[in-house]
Amino acid sequence: MQREKPTIDRIFHALGDPTRRAIMEELGSGPSSVSRLAEPFGISLAAVVQHLQVLEECGLVQTEKVGRVRTCRIEPGGLEAAALWIAALRTPWERSLDRLGELLAEPEAALAEAPEAEWLG
Amino acid sequence: MQREKPTIDRIFHALGDPTRRAIMEELGSGPSSVSRLAEPFGISLAAVVQHLQVLEECGLVQTEKVGRVRTCRIEPGGLEAAALWIAALRTPWERSLDRLGELLAEPEAALAEAPEAEWLG
Numbered sequence: 001m002q003r004e005k006p007t008i009d010r011i012f013h014a015l016g017d018p019t020r021r022a023i024m025e026e027l028g029s030g031p032s033s034v035s036r037l038a039e040p041f042g043i044s045l046a047a048v049v050q051h052l053q054v055l056e057e058c059g060l061v062q063t064e065k066v067g068r069v070r071t072c073r074i075e076p077g078g079l080e081a082a083a084l085w086i087a088a089l090r091t092p093w094e095r096s097l098d099r100l101g102e103l104l105a106e107p108e109a110a111l112a113e114a115p116e117a118e119w120l121g
Numbered sequence: 122m123q124r125e126k127p128t129i130d131r132i133f134h135a136l137g138d139p140t141r142r143a144i145m146e147e148l149g150s151g152p153s154s155v156s157r158l159a160e161p162f163g164i165s166l167a168a169v170v171q172h173l174q175v176l177e178e179c180g181l182v183q184t185e186k187v188g189r190v191r192t193c194r195i196e197p198g199g200l201e202a203a204a205l206w207i208a209a210l211r212t213p214w215e216r217s218l219d220r221l222g223e224l225l226a227e228p229e230a231a232l233a234e235a236p237e238a239e240w241l242g
Contacts, residue, residue, distance in 0.1 A: 013137030016130055021206070028210045079207050085142070086204045089149045090197065 010058035011082050019043065020051050024060065024074065031073035034063075131179035132203050140164065141172050145181065145195065152194035155184075 014020055019041060026037060038048040052072060055061035060078035063070050135141055140162060147158060159169040173193055176182035181199035184191050 008142070009137055009139055012133050012142075015206075016132075016134035016137055018130055021129070021133075024210055074210070076211065079211055083204065083207045083211070085136075086200050086207070089145055089195070090200055090204070 007058060007078075008081060008085055010054075011060060011078055014054050014058050014060055015082070017051070017054075019047075020055055023048070023051055023055065027061065027072060027074045031071050034070045034072060037072060128179060128199075129202060129206055131175075132181060132199055135175050135179050135181055136203070138172070138175075140168075141176055144169070144172055144176065148182065148193060148195045152192050155191045155193060158193060 015024070022041065023037060026032060026040070034049060034052065035045065037052075038045045041048060052061060052063065056063055056075075058078060059075055059081070061072055062075040063072045065071075136145070143162065144158060147153060147161070155170060155173065156166065158173075159166045162169060173182060173184060177184055177196075179199060180196050180202070182193055183196040184193045186192075
């Protein structure tokens with residue numbers, strides 16, 4: 001039963017920290033240098049670098065050093081993985097809600113298509 | 122800059138644990154009693170109860186005790202909050218990708234509608 005999904009573990013763990021989420025939100029409006037990113041947080045550059053390393057290691061952020069400037073940007077793959085995990089879990093719920101919505105909206109038509117819903121008849 | 126979002130913190134923290142995610146996946150196929158939920162995990166009932174408490178406290182799971190049986194089910198609100206946080210972050214990226222797609226597909230039409238894209242002309 002226990003499945004090995006180390007990256008998803010690390011992605012959700014990384015997003016559980018408010019400073020790291022604030023960094024992600026900041027990067028949501030576009031790439032940024034590490035020092036510009038550190039400014040609004042009121043914490044040391046070293047602490048921001050440490051948070052960025054956590055975000056980079058789990059695939060939520062990518063950084064690139066050109067000359068003396070390291071630029072950080074969101075790596076969409078990491079968010080995609082988290083979104084997919086949530087979506088897979090929500091799908092059965094949404095399906096039952098959609099189905100319920102159909103049954104309530106058009107009971108006769110929906111029942112004709114859905115023999116499993118006979119108990120409603 | 123540091124924003125207070127204790128629930129989102131707790132939601133992502135809760136999802137960072139593989140056993141808790143496996144419990145969520147199990148509940149994704151429908152509500153379950155605590156004891157039935159504990160069976161496949163090979164850990165003590167007490168440990169499962171502790172994980173369920175974490176999931177319940179952050180709004181990912183709701184439990185209801187009827188007689189001697191406590192039934193657990195997914196609380197869609199918690200997943201919704203996590204999905205919304207991710208979606209808000211992905212939106213600017215998706216928008217730029219959509220926009221790029223439009224420009225590549227129909228350069229003239231897209232440019233006519235988008236004066237800000239003059240630099241492409």
